[in-house]
Amino acid sequence: MSTSKFGDYGGQYVPEALMPAIEELTDAYERYVLNNEDGFIDEFRQRMRDFGGRPTPLQYAEQLSARYDTDVYLKREDLLHGGAHKLNNALGQVLLAKYMGKERIIAETGAGQHGTATAMAAAHLDMPCVIYMGETDIARQRPNVFRIRINGAEVNPVTTGRGTLKEAISETMRDWATTVENTHYVIGSVVGPAPFPSMVRDFQALISEEAREQIQEQAGTLPDAVLACAGGGSNTMGTFHHFVDDSAVDLYAVEAGGSSLSVDEEAGVAPNSASLSTGEEGVLHGARTKVLQDTDGQIMESHSVSAGLDYAGVGPELAHLVDSGRVDPVNVDDDVALEAFHRLSQDEGVIPALETAHAFGYLEEHHDELGDTVVVNVSGRGDKDLETVIEETMERDLSIAPDMSIFREVGGGAL
Amino acid sequence: MSLEASFADEPAFVPYLAAGDPDYESSLAYVEALARGGADAIELGLPFSEPIAEGSTIQEAIVRALEAGMTVDRYFEFVADLDVDVPLVCMTYYNLIYQYGDEQGPRPFVRKAAEVGLSGFVVPDLPAEEAGPLRDACDEFGLDLVFIVAPTTEGERLERMREQVSGYVYVQARLGTTGARDEVSDYTERSLARIEDWDVPKAVGFGIKSGDHAERIVSAGADGIIVGSALVDIVAEGHENDDATEEVAQRLEDKARELKQGALRGAGDRPRVE
Numbered sequence: 280m281s282t283s284k285f286g287d288y289g290g291q292y293v294p295e296a297l298m299p300a301i302e303e304l305t306d307a308y309e310r311y312v313l314n315n316e317d318g319f320i321d322e323f324r325q326r327m328r329d330f331g332g333r334p335t336p337l338q339y340a341e342q343l344s345a346r347y348d349t350d351v352y353l354k355r356e357d358l359l360h361g362g363a364h365k366l367n368n369a370l371g372q373v374l375l376a377k378y379m380g381k382e383r384i385i386a387e388t389g390a391g392q393h394g395t396a397t398a399m400a401a402a403h404l405d406m407p408c409v410i411y412m413g414e415t416d417i418a419r420q421r422p423n424v425f426r427i428r429i430n431g432a433e434v435n436p437v438t439t440g441r442g443t444l445k446e447a448i449s450e451t452m453r454d455w456a457t458t459v460e461n462t463h464y465v466i467g468s469v470v471g472p473a474p475f476p477s478m479v480r481d482f483q484a485l486i487s488e489e490a491r492e493q494i495q496e497q498a499g500t501l502p503d504a505v506l507a508c509a510g511g512g513s514n515t516m517g518t519f520h521h522f523v524d525d526s527a528v529d530l531y532a533v534e535a536g537g538s539s540l541s542v543d544e545e546a547g548v549a550p551n552s553a554s555l556s557t558g559e560e561g562v563l564h565g566a567r568t569k570v571l572q573d574t575d576g577q578i579m580e581s582h583s584v585s586a587g588l589d590y591a592g593v594g595p596e597l598a599h600l601v602d603s604g605r606v607d608p609v610n611v612d613d614d615v616a617l618e619a620f621h622r623l624s625q626d627e628g629v630i631p632a633l634e635t636a637h638a639f640g641y642l643e644e645h646h647d648e649l650g651d652t653v654v655v656n657v658s659g660r661g662d663k664d665l666e667t668v669i670e671e672t673m674e675r676d677l678s679i680a681p682d683m684s685i686f687r688e689v690g691g692g693a694l
Numbered sequence: 695m696s697l698e699a700s701f702a703d704e705p706a707f708v709p710y711l712a713a714g715d716p717d718y719e720s721s722l723a724y725v726e727a728l729a730r731g732g733a734d735a736i737e738l739g740l741p742f743s744e745p746i747a748e749g750s751t752i753q754e755a756i757v758r759a760l761e762a763g764m765t766v767d768r769y770f771e772f773v774a775d776l777d778v779d780v781p782l783v784c785m786t787y788y789n790l791i792y793q794y795g796d797e798q799g800p801r802p803f804v805r806k807a808a809e810v811g812l813s814g815f816v817v818p819d820l821p822a823e824e825a826g827p828l829r830d831a832c833d834e835f836g837l838d839l840v841f842i843v844a845p846t847t848e849g850e851r852l853e854r855m856r857e858q859v860s861g862y863v864y865v866q867a868r869l870g871t872t873g874a875r876d877e878v879s880d881y882t883e884r885s886l887a888r889i890e891d892w893d894v895p896k897a898v899g900f901g902i903k904s905g906d907h908a909e910r911i912v913s914a915g916a917d918g919i920i921v922g923s924a925l926v927d928i929v930a931e932g933h934e935n936d937d938a939t940e941e942v943a944q945r946l947e948d949k950a951r952e953l954k955q956g957a958l959r960g961a962g963d964r965p966r967v968e
């Protein structure tokens with residue numbers, strides 16, 4: 280089995296200084312992850328149970344099911360330790376780094392979710408850890424920055440470019456090029472050079488391994504559709520993986536349509552992060568994949584209401600599954616995602632991450648096309664997003680939102 | 695003149711600047727100053743938004759150039775506008791090469807590069823494993839493809855590069871990213887020893903900043919030196935202080951001369967092997 284390419288996508292477009300590390304990682308991936316050498320996978324599963332809280336429930340959503348006249352099931356990754364699917368990957372990779380004899384962990388983070396998960400995993404496994412985070416993101420994700428710090432990891436601000444996720448990834452790669460001999464780079468999604476996209480998918484695939492069994496137990500059938508939001512696409516591939524061979528199950532990757540699907544070439548900004556829906560093939564951060572770029576090939580800054588989806592690339596395997604027709608790339612805009620955030624909170628008592636809310640926005644708009652049984656991945660909980668949600672809700676006139684006047688009277692930033 | 699010929703008689707001095715830093719006109723003057731100062735070939739950076747192999751000095755140069763309006767088409771004009779008679783090597787990242795033109799793949803970019811008179815490429819995010827299509831296009835249009843040998847490159851990987859490299863081999867003197875450093879890396883000699891029997895000239899880069907530095911590298915066996923950040927620093931400083939273009943150009947020319955002289959001294963310290 281080739282772990283390097285997905286059709287024409289994937290590969291290893293990295294500086295020469297990193298190639299030996301990539302080869303070493305490929306070897307470790309094959310031995311420990313694929314072949315369970317030294318009981319790696321057994322230990323991984325046990326730690327995901329005892330430390331992480333797996334398995335996460337598959338919950339029947341009564342109100343949404345009634346609303347849509349469709350059986351809606353929620354895969355509750357928001358209940359995983361840390362409040363998002365991110366720990367599956369972070370713990371897997373930090374543990375792998377230990378098996379490889381590495382002494383130091385580095386990682387990038389955008390919204391701060393992967394940074395917090397990696398800091399938690401590193402504390403749990405007693406590894407020193409440095410997180411690279413763009414300045415802009417540090418400013419808009421302060422609680423997560425603090426979570427990283429209290430778990431004992433360092434946060435290195437990245438000041439180049441616009442100071443968001445793609446600059447943080449580039450900077451982490453630069454650190455890695457200097458420190459490859461003793462350091463492992465825990466990449467945060469199914470992106471980057473091979474073997475990262477396959478390896479991160481395999482760690483995240485616990486989601487669909489459980490969900491596929493749970494849905495058959497609870498519904499007595501496979502679902503007609505599976506929905507997950509997609510930024511880099513790790514919760515997405517994790518939720519899809521064990522359903523890919525079930526050709527009757529439709530797979531929907533829901534991207535952030537942001538405020539518009541167009542791009543502003545002059546400013547270098549895409550006010551969305553819909554790389555699967557609108558990106559062009561290109562090479563970014565070590566992989567050939569679908570990329571938001573201008574006609575020259577310069578990479579765009581992507582922007583949406585959810586920082587965690589804002590990435591100009593996407594996992595190469597997803598790009599391939601989209602081209603081959605197996606995965607439907609769809610998107611919803613900021614308004615729809617925000618409404619879905621409030622709806623899930625009110626109707627089901629589940630406050631989702633804004634990233635996750637995109638999947639529910641698509642469900643609201645297209646429920647009548649999705650069949651009788653639908654699984655939606657709740658990739659994370661929304662506590663981290665509350666400040667953003669207050670701001671964004673006050674800017675809009677959303678009938679579903681709670682009355683915001685208390686914030687207007689007290690003034691912004693009350694929380 | 696071919697790239698390899700630039701190394702023929704004496705140790706070559708190969709400077710790097712980002713094209714269009716801090717603006718188109720000054721940048722033309724700066725590159726021409728390097729040629730006057732003794733450059734034997736010039737690595738001319740085509741700015742890419744995600745320069746993962748660069749340290750902060752060159753990252754900032756790239757940001758300045760992009761903000762001043764550098765694009766791929768402007769870059770080709772820039773090369774055509776340059777009045778220098780040493781070979782020019784395009785240093786950039788693969789996505790820009792890959793996206794150019796109507797046809798899929800690197801061929802249109804390489805054809806255009808040949809048209810405007812570029813001699814070759816260095817592409818830091820294109821390892822030998824992924825380089826096939828670019829190598830083929832370079833062969834078709836008669837351009838060279840330089841590879842970077844890192845301190846960690848060994849065995850099979852080294853062989854794969856050896857099969858594809860032409861022009862010169864770029865010996866990366868240290869791990870990490872580009873940037874001027876104070877000490878000479880202890881990887882240089884070991885790296886040179888590993889590729890001792892390669893036919894192409896060996897140019898050492900990453901961190902060289904003075905004539906003495908250059909001298910030591912050449913006496914350790916390098917056929918040439920590549921210097922980027924130490925020169926970009928001069929451009930950056932001139933830009934910050936609002937110095938006149940001619941003044942900054944003069945500083946670059948002087949620095950180039952210092953580095954070239956250092957390299958020449960280094961060659962005096964060792965027997966030239968034929």
Ligand SMILES: Cc1ncc(COP(=O)(O)O)c(C=O)c1O
Nearest residue numbers: 392510511512513514587658659
């Ligand atoms: C809760 C949540 N869901 C989804 C994502 C998007 O990442 P991916 O597309 O890799 O699943 C993030 C990223 O931060 C996140 O925090």
